[in-house]
Amino acid sequence: MQRAPAIILHAPQLGENIGAAARVMLNFGLTDLRLVKPRDGWPSAPAEAMSAGALAQGTQVSVFETLEEAMTGLTYTIATTARPRGMEKAVFGAPDAVGALKRQAGQSAVLFGGEKSGLPNEAVALCDAILTYPVNPDFSSLNLAQAVGVFCHQWGASAGLEGKFDGTTEGLGAPALREELIGMFEHFEAELERAGYFYPPEKTPVMVTNLRNALVRAQWTQQEVRTFRGAIKALALGRGKARVVREE
Known part of the structure; x- marks a missing residue:
């Protein structure tokens, strides 16, 4: 699989959401999870429980005091937001965002905001592009872990993981002549x-x-x-x- 982007959670609040994000990341082959000032600290027992073993089996967590520190070593970052920010940046849906990430030679990342208010403008300003989902305009609020999951699924599909499920069935007898x-x-x-x-x-x-x-x-x-x-x-x-x- 091509080198996967890091997932950065900016000021996440609930350990459960961190654990759920770690779990869905590993489901689709992403392992670099970076936390910026998690409200309830780290390590987190609720995160461990919600991760269903992902934190022990492959998802690596790093904790930082600032977003700038979390972005060390990155060459390209996409911010996720549902709100227009009035910034001159490329705006992608999930498939095009994955394509942009795959064109990068260095380490890239996708940045997600905290549960309460998403990403502040100053965080978005540090990113190269914006990722947004085609959600219901009358109810556009996604749970943090769900938002991470939407992107991770798209990454996994593009990386060929879906090829492991080719429509064949197991445990069935010979087809009828x-x-x-x-x-x-x-x-x-x-x-x-x-x-x-x-x-x-x-x-x-x-x-x-x-x-x-x-x-x-x-x-x-x-x-x-x-x-x-x-x-x-x-x-x-x-x-x-x-x-x-x-x-x-």
Whole structure:
């Protein structure tokens, strides 16, 4: 994976949000978490609990007294804010922000403000660009850890983590062969015909097509085909027993 940006939390208040941010960072391959004057100090038992082990398994936390100190060694930083600041800076959505970060040769970072009021203007002024999300304009307040998570997800997707999930499934049996499906269809349709389902007769081809289209979308396994055919047989036998009882 390409070198990931640092995540800087400016004056975070709740240890729980710090822990949740650390957790979602590690989910998507980011490990450099920098804290500027966390209100409740560090280390933090609530952060440790909320991190679900991320603080012990890979997310590295550094604590600084000032933002300037936290930005030591950085060559490019993006500030997150939902409010227009009247500054001459590039404004990105998450995908373009990730692209800008990937074009940097040095160490980059994304800066997030505290829970109460976000980033002060002087912090935004130190950054190269602004990141904003397309949130509801009537309710644009994001929880700090949620805001970090939105960016981290975008970074993980761009870094190829989503390629590990290719749509395959685990624990399923072999897929049904087409001839097995066709045999199931014919079995089902024969019993429906006996039950008088296809009426009027001239609509039978359309009804059969609709049924097959619906069934084929399920992507049956061989075991599922056998199970369904067993169910069809049981219903047919049950209908036969009911007929015998009525005749008697």
